[in-house]
Amino acid sequence: xxxxxxxxxxxxxxxxxxxxxxxxxxxNVVLPKMEKPWTLGLLLFWIKDNLLIEKDKCDLFxxxxxxxxxxxxxVNDQDWELLGNLNYxxxxxxxxxxxxxxxxx
Amino acid sequence: xxxxxxxxxxxxxxxxxxxxLKEEIALLKNELNKKIGLLKIKQKKCLTNLDVSRYSRQIxxxxxxxxxxxxLKTASVLxxxxxxxxxxxxxxxxxxxxGTIGLVDYDEVELNNLHRQLLHAQHNxxxxxxxxxxxxxxxxxxxxxxxxxxxxxDGHNSLDIFKQYDVIIDASDNLVTRYxxxxxxxxxGKPLVSGSAIHCDGQLTVYNYKGSVCFRCxxxxxxxxxxxxxxxxxxxLGPVPGVIGVLQAMETxxxxxxxxxxxxxxxxxxxxxxxxxxxxxxINVKRNGCICTKNPEDITITMDYEEFCGSKANDKFxxxxxxxxxxxxxxLDLKKLVSEKQSxxxxxxxxxxxxxxCHLPHTINIQLNDLKNEETLTKLIEKINxxxxxxxxxxxxxxxxxxxxxxxxxxxxxxxITNKVNWIKDVIGGLHDWxxxxxxxxxxx
Numbered sequence: 300x301x302x303x304x305x306x307x308x309x310x311x312x313x314x315x316x317x318x319x320x321x322x323x324x325x326x327n328v329v330l331p332k333m334e335k336p337w338t339l340g341l342l343l344f345w346i347k348d349n350l351l352i353e354k355d356k357c358d359l360f361x362x363x364x365x366x367x368x369x370x371x372x373x374v375n376d377q378d379w380e381l382l383g384n385l386n387y388x389x390x391x392x393x394x395x396x397x398x399x400x401x402x403x404x
Numbered sequence: 405x406x407x408x409x410x411x412x413x414x415x416x417x418x419x420x421x422x423x424x425l426k427e428e429i430a431l432l433k434n435e436l437n438k439k440i441g442l443l444k445i446k447q448k449k450c451l452t453n454l455d456v457s458r459y460s461r462q463i464x465x466x467x468x469x470x471x472x473x474x475x476l477k478t479a480s481v482l483x484x485x486x487x488x489x490x491x492x493x494x495x496x497x498x499x500x501x502x503g504t505i506g507l508v509d510y511d512e513v514e515l516n517n518l519h520r521q522l523l524h525a526q527h528n529x530x531x532x533x534x535x536x537x538x539x540x541x542x543x544x545x546x547x548x549x550x551x552x553x554x555x556x557x558d559g560h561n562s563l564d565i566f567k568q569y570d571v572i573i574d575a576s577d578n579l580v581t582r583y584x585x586x587x588x589x590x591x592x593g594k595p596l597v598s599g600s601a602i603h604c605d606g607q608l609t610v611y612n613y614k615g616s617v618c619f620r621c622x623x624x625x626x627x628x629x630x631x632x633x634x635x636x637x638x639x640x641l642g643p644v645p646g647v648i649g650v651l652q653a654m655e656t657x658x659x660x661x662x663x664x665x666x667x668x669x670x671x672x673x674x675x676x677x678x679x680x681x682x683x684x685x686x687i688n689v690k691r692n693g694c695i696c697t698k699n700p701e702d703i704t705i706t707m708d709y710e711e712f713c714g715s716k717a718n719d720k721f722x723x724x725x726x727x728x729x730x731x732x733x734x735x736l737d738l739k740k741l742v743s744e745k746q747s748x749x750x751x752x753x754x755x756x757x758x759x760x761x762c763h764l765p766h767t768i769n770i771q772l773n774d775l776k777n778e779e780t781l782t783k784l785i786e787k788i789n790x791x792x793x794x795x796x797x798x799x800x801x802x803x804x805x806x807x808x809x810x811x812x813x814x815x816x817x818x819x820x821i822t823n824k825v826n827w828i829k830d831v832i833g834g835l836h837d838w839x840x841x842x843x844x845x846x847x848x849x
Contacts, residue, residue, distance in 0.1 A: 313605070313673060313675060313682075314605045314607065314673065314675075315602070315603060315605060315633060315638075324675075324678075359630075359631055367627065367628070367631060368623065368625040368626065368627040368628070369623065369626075369627025369631055369632070371622065371671065371684065373684045373685075376682065376683065376684050376685060377684070377685045378684060378685060378686045378687050380686075380687040381685065381686075381687055381688075396682075396684070398607075398671075398673060398684065399631075400600075400607070400622075400623065400627070401600040401601065401602050401605060401606070401607050401633070402576075402577070402578060402579045402582055402600050402602075402632055402633075402634070403488075403577050403600055403601055403602035403633060403634050403635045403638070403640060403719065404485055404487055404488055404489040404490075404575050404576055404577040404599065404600050404601055404635070404645060
């Protein structure tokens with residue numbers, strides 16, 4: 300059962316989001332074993348509890364149970380909208396990138 | 405008498421001949437103008453020998469060829485924003501021989517634009533950006549027709565402008581304008597080459613092209629203003645918008661010549677710090693109920709975009725008013741305070757980098773965030789206690805007078821501070837005002 304094993308993934312925070320994560324863009328992450336399969340929805344809360352450094356600025360990352368407007372999430376360079384959004388089941392070696400949309404010029 | 409009569413007759417004949425000649429010349433002039441017009445139309449439609457020589461290095465590419473160059477010559481491109489993105493994109497398009505380039509900007513060239521906006525020369529500071537841009541672009545290529553639109557784009561004027569062009573480039577600097585541009589492109593059925601840049605990061609994509617998604621499909625809800633950075637506060641390294649602007653020109657050329665691999669339904673990320681490019685595959689289906697799924701006639705672009713986004717259609721500074729009038733000093737008050745040698749402590753609450761760039765003498769630097777830090781507060785209280793004879797006054801100052809207000813509110817939370825000082829006030833307009841009204845040599849940034 301792949302889903303119940305611990306998962307090795309990478310998370311990336313780009314386009315300025317890294318400032319919330321101690322200015323580290325790429326994180327190698329091991330997600331602990333769980334009864335339920337790991338979904339992106341669960342990962343968001345795990346990131347909030349385990350990776351987010353600037354806890355008082357959580358609203359710059361999440362709003363409700365999802366990412367705040369203006370953040371695009373990509374799994375292996377594909378928009379999560381193509382993959383089921385919060386319900387996507389994370390697989391071993393997935394790369395999950397969080398991109399803050401830029402508007403300057 | 406007879407001689408006089410003869411002269412009169414001669415004069416009359418002369419007059420008639422002169423009038424006749426004048427009429428003939430007028431007709432010829434008319435004919436000439438018609439032929440010049442025709443020649444221009446012909447020259448615009450086809451390539452002259454001069455064109456072939458000038459653009460030979462790109463015509464020789466199979467992707468371009470004579471047909472592609474002709475398409476470029478008859479194409480028109482609108483560039484919104486003659487800034488960090490609009491300068492490089494317009495330079496490359498003008499140089500590539502695009503026939504008509506429209507420039508939209510409402511702003512003037514500022515000294516702090518020059519490190520990244522390479523169309524604007526030092527001696528053009530203060531000039532309208534569209535005029536400065538037109539001058540430089542025509543110097544690069546006088547055959548290109550540069551049309552200036554010296555307006556702040558809004559939902560009322562955008563459609564009439566967009567209709568005149570084939571491709572639209574979003575080189576703007578704020579979220580409100582990006583929604584206006586998107587909605588107008590959707591209504592007018594124009595492809596939108598969208599770029600953005602800040603800090604060391606850039607992004608690029610093409611919306612509303614061959615049935616692809618639009619900006620609203622990706623961003624149905626505007627992000628809140630405090631999550632939107634801009635170049636004025638976050639800073640930007642010149643080559644970053646340079647890279648993205650040049651790529652916008654490239655995608656525009658590809659759209660004009662009908663290249664098969666235009667960057668649509670994909671988002672390109674450029675990380676200048678890591679020198680890394682990444683391409684994200686976006687959804688290729690329009691969002692249900694999105695503006696781009698409606699009939700163009702049913703699309704309205706007259707909503708209050710500023711209210712929708714909760715922000716203004718520019719990247720200018722927004723002044724906050726958090727304190728009462730009696731909690732604030734003007735820069736003149738500050739000057740007086742300093743010259744009277746009263747006992748006071750001035751805290752500059754900007755970031756260390758900004759403090760190192762420039763600061764007033766006899767100030768200390770405590771960043772706004774650090775005022776929450778206990779260790780920092782203890783040190784500050786020690787410093788206040790070191791004023792032995794009198795209770796000092798506490799002054800906070802920042803770049804423009806917003807963070808200094810926040811700092812006053814933060815300091816007033818601590819009775820160990822408020823009990824030990826006379827009063828705590830901030831400086832209205834901050835160092836910016838100091839530079840404008842007291843010391844014009846103090847750098848504005």
